[in-house]
Amino acid sequence: MEQGIKKNLLIKETSCCSSSSSSVDKREDEDLGVKYKIWNESKKMWVVAGPAIFTRFSTFGTSVISLAFIGHIGSTELAAFSLVFTVFVRFNNGILLGMASALETLCGQSYGAKQYHMLGVYLQRSWIVLSVSALFLVPICFFVTPILEALGQEKSIAQVAGYISLWTIPVIFAFFVSFTCQMFLQSQCKNMIIVYLSAFALAVHILLSWILTVRFKFGIPGAMLSTIVAFWIPNFGQLLFITCGGCPETWKGFSTLAFKDLWDIIKLSLSSGVMLCLELWYNTILILLTGHMENAEVSIDALAICLNINGWEMMISLGFLAAASVRVSNELGRGSSEGAKFSIVVIVITSFAIGFVLFLFFLFLRERLAYIFTDNEEVAEAFADLSPLLAFSILLNSVQPVLSGVAVGAGRQKIVAYVNIACYYLIGIPVGVVLGYVVNLQVKGVWIGMLFGTFVQTIVLVIFTYKTDWDKQVSIARNRVNNWVVTDNPESSPDT
Structure with a gap:
């Protein structure tokens, strides 16, 4: 009888240990599952965030490098450049970057739904909408001097700022090409090409700025020409990458379908533009x-x-x-x-x-x-x-x-x-x-x-x-x- 009781107790004890062990194993599996999910999501996040951060550092650095070289030309030129880029270029940047974020929504959702062919169509529609928007922003560049004088700025600074603002017109058009291509490539995690192009453009900008402003002393035209080149180098590289086989699933060539459903793109772009430019x-x-x-x-x-x-x-x-x-x-x-x-x-x-x-x-x-x-x-x-x-x-x-x-x-x-x-x-x-x-x-x-x-x-x-x-x-x-x-x-x- 005693042996039977001991046997039952031993079975129960073994059962409890087994149950406890299985529950611990289950918790460990769940912990490993959560850790794996966090690690996997972090990798996906950094694939986008890492290159995006570097690219934005490079873009911001382009203006800082230009500012540094123009600072050696004169204090009036430095103040004028700072005003143009801090107020007017940021104004244009905010509108175009905000409007381009509509493409981020459409391309990201279509890529997730495996409607890969639509990404190229959305890209072309955004080019149409943003190029027209850029044209509407250009006239501001011709009225920078009177705007600054009306705000009480010194006449000498306002006049130089008006001259520099004319050089920013190619930069405005560079923005809409750059932003749309970046959104297109980011949505499919192909943005390392943007990093390489941005780094190359930054190196060229430093060298070209030194040659044009320090070596040959071309002044503002030299500094601004180098700035324009720095903004357009990544654009040409991205366009060549997209159209020459870098995105075979998502770029099917130019299409008349780009002119279809433009009003929906315009509405989403405008709300995106208002959202982001208010922050900038x-x-x-x-x-x-x-x-x-x-x-x-x-x-x-x-x-x-x-x-x-x-x-x-x-x-x-x-x-x-x-x-x-x-x-x-x-x-x-x-x-x-x-x-x-x-x-x-x-x-x-x-x-x-x-x-x-x-x-x-x-x-x-x-x-x-x-x-x-x-x-x-x-x-x-x-x-x-x-x-x-x-x-x-x-x-x-x-x-x-x-x-x-x-x-x-x-x-x-x-x-x-x-x-x-x-x-x-x-x-x-x-x-x-x-x-x-x-x-x-x-x-x-x-x-x-x-x-x-x-x-x-x-x-x-x-x-x-x-x-x-x-x-x-x-x-x-x-x-x-x-x-x-x-x-x-x-x-x-x-x-x-």
Whole structure:
């Protein structure tokens, strides 16, 4: 009897151990599964984000290199170039980059749905829409001098700026070719070619700028000619890559189908343009507001250092914006709502982690960093005073652009445009004006107000993204792809 009881107890104990062991194994398998999913998603993210960040660094660096060489020509020329590129070129860049993000939505979703042949058609439609838009932007270049004089700028600077603005016309047309080709290649993860071309263009720009401005002393024409060449080299390379066999599945040649359904492309492009350009103009308004304050020269110098650092960091954020857009649009086009949600979580956490490290870096180093850019103690102290705001700005930039990229991937640019208008221009700027001028906090007050607008916008986008019915977004993406797909051309079939 005792032996029977012992035997039963032994069986139960063995059973319990076996059950416990199997549950542990199951948890370990689940952990390995989650780790694999995170690793796999991270690889897909960096395939897009890495080249996108480098490309944006290169584009930003092109203007910085031009600025450095023009600075050796004269202070008037330096101020004029800074005004043209900070205000007018950024204005054009914002509109065309925003409008090109419509292509990011369409190409990403079509690629995810394996409607590969439609990517080339969408690219050609975007060329048509953006080339016409660029033509409408060109006249601004002829009125830069009177615009700056009306804003109270010195006549000598305004006249040189008007001359430089005429040289930026080829740059405007370079933007629409560059942005559309980048969106087309990014959506199918073929953007390493953009990295190679950008690096080559940057090297050529440095050499050519030295030859034309230092060696032969051609002045502004030499510097601007080198700038134009630097912007167009990647474009020619990308066009050759796309049309000469680099994208056999997605480029089927030029087609009259590019002129079909243009109105739908125009509507999506306009909402995309409004969404993104409102963000890119936000910091420009900060510069304009601080130009009328007490001790404006020191304030603007300190703020210029902050915004220069913030501009470089923003290139990282825009890289993650591109990654979020591509990954979300691909997953929605593929029909996977869970995949889209998982992509969002991984990209937001990764971007926030990088932003948090930079936040701590700029929060604690403060005044020491200022002496890298200036020997003026007054400017260094003003920069140290603004450093906490710079740190918080970088932290917010690590989340907000990613959520904008999520909206681009889902084709919801119009809603984000409304959010931007409300948070930036109805909350941020009015609060900044009150704190800066009424409360007399000067440049800190303006920046605090505008940061508050960005903070509100980030909270709204977080709630908006969390509350989104992603199964519904899959249906919307599927309907968009199916409604716009072309099936009447046998050569356009994805099976050929």
